[in-house]
Amino acid sequence: MHFPILSTLIALPIVGALLLLFVRDDEQSEGTIRAVALTVSGLVFAETLLLWSRFDAVSPEFQFIERHDWIPSFGVSYLVGVDGISLLLVVLTGFLTPIALLGSWESVHKRVKAFSMFILLLESAMIGVFVSLDLFLFYVFWDAMLIPMYFLIGIWGYERRIYAAVKFLLYTMAGSVLMLLAILGLAYLHSQATGQYSFDLLKLYELPIAANLQVWFFLAFALAFAIKVPLFPFHTWLPDAHVEAPTAGSVILAGVLLKMGTYGLVRFAFPLFPAAAVFFAPVLATLAVVGIIYGALVAMVQPDMKKLVAYSSVSHLGFVVLGIAAMNVQGVQGAVYQMLSHGISTGGLFLVVGMLSDRRHTRLIAEYGGLKKVTPHLVAVFLIITLASIGLPGLNGFVGEFLILLGVFKWNPRMAAFAATGVILSATYMLWMFQRVNYGPITSEKNERLVDLRPREWLVILPIVALAILMGVLPNLFLRPIEPAVRRMLSHIEQGSAPLRIQAER
Amino acid sequence: MAGFNAVVPMACVAAAAIAAMIAEAFSVQGERMPIAPLGVIGLVGAALASVALWNHNTSSFGVVAADNFGLFVTGILIVVGLLSLALSGPTIDREHLPRGEYYALLLFALSGMMLMATATDLLVIFLALEVLSIAVYVLTGIRRDSPVSTEAAFKYFLLGAFSSAFFLYGIAFVYGVTGSTHLDRIGSVIASQGAAATPMLMVAVGLLLVGFAFKVSAVPFHMWTPDAYEGAPPAVTGFMSTGVKAAAFAAFVRVFLSALEPLHASWAAVLWPIAAATMIIGTVVGVAQTNVRRMLAYSSVGHGGYLLLALMSGNDYGKGAVLFYLLTYAITNLGAFGVIGLLEDYDRPNDKVTDYAGLWHDHPALAALMTMFMLSLGGFPPLAGFIAKWYVFSAAIKAGYTWLAIIGVLTSVVSVFFYLRIVVMMYMTPSGETIARFPSVPKIAGAALVASAIVIFYLGILPARVLDLAAASIRTIF
Numbered sequence: 001m002h003f004p005i006l007s008t009l010i011a012l013p014i015v016g017a018l019l020l021l022f023v024r025d026d027e028q029s030e031g032t033i034r035a036v037a038l039t040v041s042g043l044v045f046a047e048t049l050l051l052w053s054r055f056d057a058v059s060p061e062f063q064f065i066e067r068h069d070w071i072p073s074f075g076v077s078y079l080v081g082v083d084g085i086s087l088l089l090v091v092l093t094g095f096l097t098p099i100a101l102l103g104s105w106e107s108v109h110k111r112v113k114a115f116s117m118f119i120l121l122l123e124s125a126m127i128g129v130f131v132s133l134d135l136f137l138f139y140v141f142w143d144a145m146l147i148p149m150y151f152l153i154g155i156w157g158y159e160r161r162i163y164a165a166v167k168f169l170l171y172t173m174a175g176s177v178l179m180l181l182a183i184l185g186l187a188y189l190h191s192q193a194t195g196q197y198s199f200d201l202l203k204l205y206e207l208p209i210a211a212n213l214q215v216w217f218f219l220a221f222a223l224a225f226a227i228k229v230p231l232f233p234f235h236t237w238l239p240d241a242h243v244e245a246p247t248a249g250s251v252i253l254a255g256v257l258l259k260m261g262t263y264g265l266v267r268f269a270f271p272l273f274p275a276a277a278v279f280f281a282p283v284l285a286t287l288a289v290v291g292i293i294y295g296a297l298v299a300m301v302q303p304d305m306k307k308l309v310a311y312s313s314v315s316h317l318g319f320v321v322l323g324i325a326a327m328n329v330q331g332v333q334g335a336v337y338q339m340l341s342h343g344i345s346t347g348g349l350f351l352v353v354g355m356l357s358d359r360r361h362t363r364l365i366a367e368y369g370g371l372k373k374v375t376p377h378l379v380a381v382f383l384i385i386t387l388a389s390i391g392l393p394g395l396n397g398f399v400g401e402f403l404i405l406l407g408v409f410k411w412n413p414r415m416a417a418f419a420a421t422g423v424i425l426s427a428t429y430m431l432w433m434f435q436r437v438n439y440g441p442i443t444s445e446k447n448e449r450l451v452d453l454r455p456r457e458w459l460v461i462l463p464i465v466a467l468a469i470l471m472g473v474l475p476n477l478f479l480r481p482i483e484p485a486v487r488r489m490l491s492h493i494e495q496g497s498a499p500l501r502i503q504a505e506r
Numbered sequence: 507m508a509g510f511n512a513v514v515p516m517a518c519v520a521a522a523a524i525a526a527m528i529a530e531a532f533s534v535q536g537e538r539m540p541i542a543p544l545g546v547i548g549l550v551g552a553a554l555a556s557v558a559l560w561n562h563n564t565s566s567f568g569v570v571a572a573d574n575f576g577l578f579v580t581g582i583l584i585v586v587g588l589l590s591l592a593l594s595g596p597t598i599d600r601e602h603l604p605r606g607e608y609y610a611l612l613l614f615a616l617s618g619m620m621l622m623a624t625a626t627d628l629l630v631i632f633l634a635l636e637v638l639s640i641a642v643y644v645l646t647g648i649r650r651d652s653p654v655s656t657e658a659a660f661k662y663f664l665l666g667a668f669s670s671a672f673f674l675y676g677i678a679f680v681y682g683v684t685g686s687t688h689l690d691r692i693g694s695v696i697a698s699q700g701a702a703a704t705p706m707l708m709v710a711v712g713l714l715l716v717g718f719a720f721k722v723s724a725v726p727f728h729m730w731t732p733d734a735y736e737g738a739p740p741a742v743t744g745f746m747s748t749g750v751k752a753a754a755f756a757a758f759v760r761v762f763l764s765a766l767e768p769l770h771a772s773w774a775a776v777l778w779p780i781a782a783a784t785m786i787i788g789t790v791v792g793v794a795q796t797n798v799r800r801m802l803a804y805s806s807v808g809h810g811g812y813l814l815l816a817l818m819s820g821n822d823y824g825k826g827a828v829l830f831y832l833l834t835y836a837i838t839n840l841g842a843f844g845v846i847g848l849l850e851d852y853d854r855p856n857d858k859v860t861d862y863a864g865l866w867h868d869h870p871a872l873a874a875l876m877t878m879f880m881l882s883l884g885g886f887p888p889l890a891g892f893i894a895k896w897y898v899f900s901a902a903i904k905a906g907y908t909w910l911a912i913i914g915v916l917t918s919v920v921s922v923f924f925y926l927r928i929v930v931m932m933y934m935t936p937s938g939e940t941i942a943r944f945p946s947v948p949k950i951a952g953a954a955l956v957a958s959a960i961v962i963f964y965l966g967i968l969p970a971r972v973l974d975l976a977a978a979s980i981r982t983i984f
Contacts (some may be wrong), residue, residue, distance in 0.1 A: 155934055
């Protein structure tokens with residue numbers, strides 16, 4: 001029996017949160033609390049790196065599988081494992097959590113203990129979502145994750161935080177309950193076919209499902225994921241949640257939570273219901289393209305930097321969905337790459353905006369201007385991350401978008417043409433924002449004495465910048481483990497949809 | 507003696523009730539008798555007897571069957587009883603309620619509930635219903651100087667009396683058609699007639715249905731619920747919202763899924779809109795409430811809807827789901843009303859939603875417990891409420907009630923909205939005017955609440971054993 005590396009990954013943050021329960025909750029112990037939380041999340045990150053180093057990048061199969069009976073009478077098992085797609089998302093989660101904790105060092109001062117506990121619990125649930133191979137287990141983590149995020153937004157957020165927190169929770173839940181029914185329906189189908197209930201993803205992959213049922217199941221799953229992504233027109237919760245969330249919340253929300261939607265499409269919706277996926281792919285792609293352009297246009301006119309970044313997420317994640325819908329190796333691989341890369345660059349953008357708003361307590365673009373003279377280091381970092389987000393070659397954003405467009409072009413050139421305008425638009429709104437904030441004369445005298453990056457902030461932002469460059473220069477390092485898993489998934493879809501295709505398209 | 511075995515659990519409880527009355531009667535003025543411990547002794551005795559009876563499938567007098575189903579419900583009722591005893595203390599002290607009467611009535615009600623869960627004859631079920639109802643009516647109005655309480659008791663009594671009349675009338679019709687009031691015989695007569703439902707039989711079934719619907723507060727027979735829940739002392743509300751529901755659903759399942767099972771298609775068709783309306787009204791109207799207790803009353807109506815859905819499904823999953831759901835609902839709801847009771851003042855009920863503002867700052871532990879109860883009621887993993895709902899919905903999917911399941915999951919999202927309002931108040935809103943919160947939490951009540959929370963976590967994370975137990979319980983009778 002090998003070391004249960006995935007279970008310890010899930011358990012470690014929970015243990016950390018429980019440890020924090022025993023720390024006194026007052027101002028003197030604030031340092032202790034932060035140290036404990038940071039150490040635990042650092043350990044988790046180290047362990048995710050260990051996971052990566054042990055991972056066999058050539059194999060397309062799930063690895064580090066652990067299986068235990070959980071509720072045997074219902075066929076529920078505790079089944080976890082990673083393949084190339086989930087591996088890097090787990091690493092991303094491990095990477096962003098300590099950064100989010102460290103990034104809120106200055107901005108969060110009330111109830112630090114509860115804050116750190118919620119972040120750790122959230123990390124646990126996020127890792128759980130990515131490694132679950134049992135649909136029941138997946139759903140448990142998927143839903144459990146909402147609670148800590150809800151508290152993070154609701155307690156430590158900005159003015160309209162309660163509205164945003166409740167909206168976030170209800171939207172996501174409304175989408176996911178129908179998925180719960182679809183999961184139950186799948187298990188029931190499995191019991192009809194084999195006499196046994198099962199939520200085991202690997203078994204359900206092999207389950208033949210009639211085309212008309214596939215349509216309903218796919219819709220239920222896709223709705224849950226589309227809201228999470230968020231795909232146009234289900235995106236309205238996102239700007240609210242992002243704007244009102246504290247910096248750490250925004251970083252995790254943009255960096256990891258949104259990826260769960262696209263991850264769900266790749267892992268569950270598409271391979272489980274291949275015929276329906278083929279049938280609905282053009283619809284998803286169209287919505288994605290609308291989202292790309294719409295998100296970019298709306299981002300352009302935002303006066304609030306956080307809102308601008310939020311809408312840019314809608315646009316960027318449109319690319320991810322588009323790549324998945326293309327259903328070829330370049331498209332899907334690019335989509336997975338773009339998930340990682342968006343996590344890094346948007347996480348970085350939120351951190352930078354957070355640093356600015358920690359200093360000035362405003363996120364309005366109009367309040368800034370000419371920062372380049374006051375805080376050159378901060379602006380330099382800001383520039384790199386902005387360019388990464390736009391997709392400048394040599395930085396992380398380029399690789400994903402390029403692969404996606406390549407894949408989509410092979411599938412449907414017209415879609416690719418429309419989507420490509422999103423690239424141009426994103427350069428427009430990002431650079432325009434950057435210009436208004438950092439160049440020109442200093443318009444407000446409050447900006448004259450802003451402090452440049454503090455050592456702690458360097459510590460927060462440097463890893464992000466480094467990774468953005470690394471992912472741009474050495475994309476193969478990250479693409480290599482993704483490819484076999486993507487090929488396996490695509491050939492599975494190919495086989496599964498072939499006999500049913502005509503029926504579904506009729 | 508073998509003939510008496512099946513009634514031993516409820517006899518223990520009834521004995522404790524009588525002991526409580528005697529203890530009160532012989533106590534010197536001003537002396538405090540340890541009456542609650544008497545109840546605990548009775549309940550522990552009942553628990554031991556239930557364990558001893560487990561798997562023996564004994565029956566007494568031909569009308570009381572201590573089968574595993576009945577014993578499981580008895581177990582739920584014992585939990586309800588223990589938690590109620592532990593949580594009643596603060597209310598009794600604060601309101602100066604008559605201690606002896608209070609505990610005696612509570613225990614008598616419990617023994618009635620246990621009888622109802624194990625009775626196999628319609629007349630005995632009716633008898634049990636009356637035993638428990640009358641005790642609960644009095645408990646509702648036990649604050650005699652409170653107009654709200656008296657009004658609640660009176661409404662509850664009037665509507666309850668109506669429903670009892672319906673139920674009794676139904677029994678008469680059933681007797682008219684089948685010539686018996688015993689469930690087994692009714693079942694075999696109906697089965698031998700084939701599933702041909704005569705109009706008279708349908709009237710009988712309809713009347714029984716109305717009677718049960720009142721007791722489980724299904725829409726449109728739920729009108730008494732919010733008033734009664736608001737007027738009664740919180741500990742009593744917790745007790746009746748869980749105990750009465752458990753007992754009534756146990757009898758409901760027994761009557762409709764054994765004796766009337768051949769008519770399943772007919773009564774399920776009637777129950778379909780009732781279940782749908784119960785889920786919808788319970789949650790949608792719950793959203794509009796500003797009083798925590800009324801809100802939880804509507805929530806309890808809504809939960810009744812999920813239980814109805816499980817009952818209609820009727821398959822193994824459905825029956826098991828009823829049991830598991832009742833257990834988790836009982837623990838969670840009692841916990842929630844326990845917290846409400848602790849926050850109450852003598853002259854102020856403190857039961858507006860806004861009264862919970864900033865509770866996190868004053869009482870972090872109570873706020874955390876209340877959050878746990880609310881999230882479990884809302885059906886969030888990894889808490890017991892999630893497993894319970896999941897069990898119900900799998901039963902519904904299996905039975906083909908896909909639309910009801912869809913209504914169920916959507917209403918549960920709506921219900922999350924109002925459960926979260928309390929959480930929002932406690933955690934995200936600064937406390938308004940400082941209310942004199944109950945200064946310190948009594949040890950026993952606190953321990954009971956913590957224990958409930960632990961059980962809720964346990965059932966949410968490792969439900970397998972209890973699920974198996976529930977599944978095993980239903981095999982004995984159906």
